[in-house]
Amino acid sequence: MRDPIVGIVMGSDSDWPMMEPAALALDEFGVGYEAHVVSAHRTPRRMLDYAESAAGRGLRVIIAGAGGAAHLPGMVAAATPLPVIGVPRPLDRLDGLDSLLSIVQMPAGVPVATVGIGGGRNAGLLAVRILAVCDDSLRDAVVRFQADLAEQVAVRDLTLQERLASAD
Numbered sequence: 001m002r003d004p005i006v007g008i009v010m011g012s013d014s015d016w017p018m019m020e021p022a023a024l025a026l027d028e029f030g031v032g033y034e035a036h037v038v039s040a041h042r043t044p045r046r047m048l049d050y051a052e053s054a055a056g057r058g059l060r061v062i063i064a065g066a067g068g069a070a071h072l073p074g075m076v077a078a079a080t081p082l083p084v085i086g087v088p089r090p091l092d093r094l095d096g097l098d099s100l101l102s103i104v105q106m107p108a109g110v111p112v113a114t115v116g117i118g119g120g121r122n123a124g125l126l127a128v129r130i131l132a133v134c135d136d137s138l139r140d141a142v143v144r145f146q147a148d149l150a151e152q153v154a155v156r157d158l159t160l161q162e163r164l165a166s167a168d
Protein backbone atom coordinates (compact mmCIF):
# COMPACT_ATOMS: atom_id res chain seq x y z
CA MET A 1 0.00 0.00 0.00
CA ARG A 2 1.41 3.41 -0.98
CA ASP A 3 1.78 6.17 1.61
CA PRO A 4 -1.42 8.21 1.68
CA ILE A 5 -1.11 11.64 0.07
CA VAL A 6 -4.87 12.19 -0.33
CA GLY A 7 -7.19 12.24 2.65
CA ILE A 8 -10.78 11.21 1.97
CA VAL A 9 -13.14 12.22 4.76
CA MET A 10 -16.91 11.92 5.02
CA GLY A 11 -19.50 12.94 7.57
CA SER A 12 -20.89 9.41 7.91
CA ASP A 13 -20.08 5.91 6.76
CA SER A 14 -23.38 6.15 4.87
CA ASP A 15 -21.53 8.51 2.47
CA TRP A 16 -19.08 5.79 1.40
CA PRO A 17 -21.01 4.65 -1.72
CA MET A 18 -20.64 8.24 -3.00
CA MET A 19 -17.02 8.52 -1.91
CA GLU A 20 -15.77 5.12 -3.02
CA PRO A 21 -15.54 6.24 -6.68
CA ALA A 22 -13.04 8.90 -5.53
CA ALA A 23 -10.94 6.16 -3.96
CA LEU A 24 -11.23 4.02 -7.09
CA ALA A 25 -10.09 6.93 -9.29
CA LEU A 26 -7.04 7.39 -7.05
CA ASP A 27 -6.38 3.64 -7.30
CA GLU A 28 -6.48 3.91 -11.10
CA PHE A 29 -3.62 6.41 -10.98
CA GLY A 30 -1.68 4.63 -8.24
CA VAL A 31 -2.19 7.47 -5.76
CA GLY A 32 -2.16 6.48 -2.08
CA TYR A 33 -5.03 7.63 0.11
CA GLU A 34 -6.65 7.15 3.48
CA ALA A 35 -10.40 7.28 4.20
CA HIS A 36 -12.06 8.26 7.49
CA VAL A 37 -15.42 9.23 8.95
CA VAL A 38 -15.02 12.70 10.48
CA SER A 39 -17.95 14.99 11.22
CA ALA A 40 -17.88 18.73 11.89
CA HIS A 41 -21.22 18.38 13.64
CA ARG A 42 -20.87 15.08 15.48
CA THR A 43 -17.13 15.01 16.18
CA PRO A 44 -15.95 18.64 15.99
CA ARG A 45 -12.70 18.08 17.90
CA ARG A 46 -11.80 14.99 15.90
CA MET A 47 -12.53 16.94 12.70
CA LEU A 48 -10.22 19.77 13.80
CA ASP A 49 -7.48 17.33 14.84
CA TYR A 50 -7.72 15.65 11.46
CA ALA A 51 -7.60 18.89 9.45
CA GLU A 52 -4.86 20.51 11.53
CA SER A 53 -2.59 17.45 11.36
CA ALA A 54 -3.23 16.54 7.71
CA ALA A 55 -0.41 18.52 6.05
CA GLY A 56 2.13 17.52 8.70
CA ARG A 57 1.25 13.86 8.18
CA GLY A 58 2.13 14.12 4.48
CA LEU A 59 -1.30 14.57 2.92
CA ARG A 60 -1.38 16.97 -0.04
CA VAL A 61 -5.07 17.12 -0.95
CA ILE A 62 -8.23 16.46 1.03
CA ILE A 63 -11.51 15.25 -0.45
CA ALA A 64 -14.44 15.86 1.91
CA GLY A 65 -17.95 14.57 1.25
CA ALA A 66 -21.12 15.22 3.23
CA GLY A 67 -24.87 15.53 2.85
CA GLY A 68 -27.55 17.93 4.12
CA ALA A 69 -26.09 20.74 6.23
CA ALA A 70 -22.73 19.80 4.76
CA HIS A 71 -20.32 21.91 6.80
CA LEU A 72 -17.54 19.36 6.87
CA PRO A 73 -15.63 20.42 3.72
CA GLY A 74 -15.69 24.10 4.66
CA MET A 75 -14.66 23.46 8.27
CA VAL A 76 -11.82 21.22 7.13
CA ALA A 77 -10.71 23.92 4.67
CA ALA A 78 -10.72 26.44 7.52
CA ALA A 79 -8.27 24.34 9.52
CA THR A 80 -5.76 23.21 6.87
CA PRO A 81 -3.60 24.93 4.25
CA LEU A 82 -4.18 22.00 1.87
CA PRO A 83 -6.56 22.22 -1.10
CA VAL A 84 -9.97 20.79 -0.18
CA ILE A 85 -12.36 19.26 -2.70
CA GLY A 86 -15.98 19.13 -1.54
CA VAL A 87 -18.46 16.48 -2.64
CA PRO A 88 -22.15 17.22 -2.01
CA ARG A 89 -24.24 14.13 -1.27
CA PRO A 90 -27.88 13.98 -2.35
CA LEU A 91 -30.04 12.90 0.58
CA ASP A 92 -33.71 11.89 0.41
CA ARG A 93 -34.96 15.46 0.82
CA LEU A 94 -33.92 18.39 -1.41
CA ASP A 95 -31.96 16.14 -3.79
CA GLY A 96 -28.54 17.41 -2.72
CA LEU A 97 -29.19 21.07 -3.44
CA ASP A 98 -28.85 21.68 0.31
CA SER A 99 -25.48 19.90 0.38
CA LEU A 100 -24.28 21.67 -2.77
CA LEU A 101 -25.08 25.14 -1.48
CA SER A 102 -23.65 24.36 1.96
CA ILE A 103 -20.34 23.40 0.37
CA VAL A 104 -20.02 25.76 -2.59
CA GLN A 105 -20.97 29.13 -1.05
CA MET A 106 -17.85 29.62 1.06
CA PRO A 107 -16.88 33.02 2.40
CA ALA A 108 -13.94 34.70 0.61
CA GLY A 109 -10.63 33.47 1.98
CA VAL A 110 -11.67 29.86 2.60
CA PRO A 111 -11.99 28.13 -0.79
CA VAL A 112 -13.49 24.69 -1.33
CA ALA A 113 -13.28 23.28 -4.87
CA THR A 114 -16.76 21.84 -5.15
CA VAL A 115 -17.64 19.08 -7.62
CA GLY A 116 -21.16 18.23 -8.75
CA ILE A 117 -23.76 16.54 -6.56
CA GLY A 118 -22.66 12.94 -6.03
CA GLY A 119 -19.44 13.66 -7.96
CA GLY A 120 -17.11 11.35 -6.08
CA ARG A 121 -15.27 10.17 -9.19
CA ASN A 122 -14.59 13.70 -10.40
CA ALA A 123 -13.32 14.59 -6.94
CA GLY A 124 -10.77 11.78 -7.21
CA LEU A 125 -9.79 12.84 -10.71
CA LEU A 126 -9.43 16.48 -9.66
CA ALA A 127 -7.16 15.42 -6.79
CA VAL A 128 -5.02 13.54 -9.32
CA ARG A 129 -4.76 16.66 -11.52
CA ILE A 130 -3.77 18.81 -8.55
CA LEU A 131 -1.04 16.33 -7.65
CA ALA A 132 0.04 16.14 -11.31
CA VAL A 133 1.04 19.82 -11.28
CA CYS A 134 4.31 18.78 -9.62
CA ASP A 135 4.58 15.21 -10.90
CA ASP A 136 5.46 14.68 -14.57
CA SER A 137 4.68 10.95 -14.65
CA LEU A 138 1.28 11.56 -13.08
CA ARG A 139 0.65 14.30 -15.66
CA ASP A 140 1.54 11.84 -18.45
CA ALA A 141 -0.99 9.42 -16.94
CA VAL A 142 -3.65 12.16 -16.97
CA VAL A 143 -2.90 12.86 -20.64
CA ARG A 144 -3.26 9.14 -21.43
CA PHE A 145 -6.52 9.07 -19.49
CA GLN A 146 -7.84 11.99 -21.56
CA ALA A 147 -6.82 10.27 -24.80
CA ASP A 148 -8.69 7.11 -23.68
CA LEU A 149 -11.75 9.20 -22.90
CA ALA A 150 -11.65 10.80 -26.34
CA GLU A 151 -11.27 7.36 -27.92
CA GLN A 152 -14.36 6.13 -26.06
CA VAL A 153 -16.37 9.08 -27.37
CA ALA A 154 -15.20 8.33 -30.92
CA VAL A 155 -16.36 4.71 -30.55
CA ARG A 156 -19.73 5.85 -29.18
CA ASP A 157 -20.18 8.26 -32.08
CA LEU A 158 -19.37 5.48 -34.55
CA THR A 159 -21.94 3.23 -32.84
CA LEU A 160 -24.57 5.98 -33.06
CA GLN A 161 -23.81 6.61 -36.74
CA GLU A 162 -24.19 2.88 -37.49
CA ARG A 163 -27.51 2.77 -35.61
CA LEU A 164 -28.80 5.81 -37.53
CA ALA A 165 -27.66 4.38 -40.85
CA SER A 166 -29.38 1.03 -40.20
CA ALA A 167 -32.60 2.87 -39.26
CA ASP A 168 -32.74 4.58 -42.70
Ligand SMILES: Nc1c(C(=O)O)ncn1[C@@H]1O[C@H](COP(=O)(O)O)[C@@H](O)[C@H]1O
Binds near residue numbers: 039042069072
Ligand atom coordinates in the same frame (compact mmCIF):
# COMPACT_ATOMS: atom_id res chain seq x y z
N1 LIG B 1 -23.13 16.93 6.77
C1 LIG B 1 -22.71 16.11 7.73
C2 LIG B 1 -21.73 16.35 8.71
C3 LIG B 1 -20.90 17.58 8.77
O1 LIG B 1 -21.00 18.44 7.86
O2 LIG B 1 -20.12 17.68 9.70
N2 LIG B 1 -21.63 15.29 9.49
C4 LIG B 1 -22.50 14.36 9.04
N3 LIG B 1 -23.16 14.87 7.98
C5 LIG B 1 -24.05 14.19 7.08
O3 LIG B 1 -25.22 13.67 7.60
C6 LIG B 1 -25.73 12.76 6.62
C7 LIG B 1 -26.52 11.67 7.29
O4 LIG B 1 -25.67 10.89 8.11
P1 LIG B 1 -26.19 9.50 8.72
O5 LIG B 1 -26.41 8.58 7.54
O6 LIG B 1 -25.07 9.03 9.61
O7 LIG B 1 -27.45 9.80 9.47
C8 LIG B 1 -24.51 12.24 5.87
O8 LIG B 1 -24.63 12.56 4.48
C9 LIG B 1 -23.37 12.98 6.51
O9 LIG B 1 -22.36 13.37 5.60
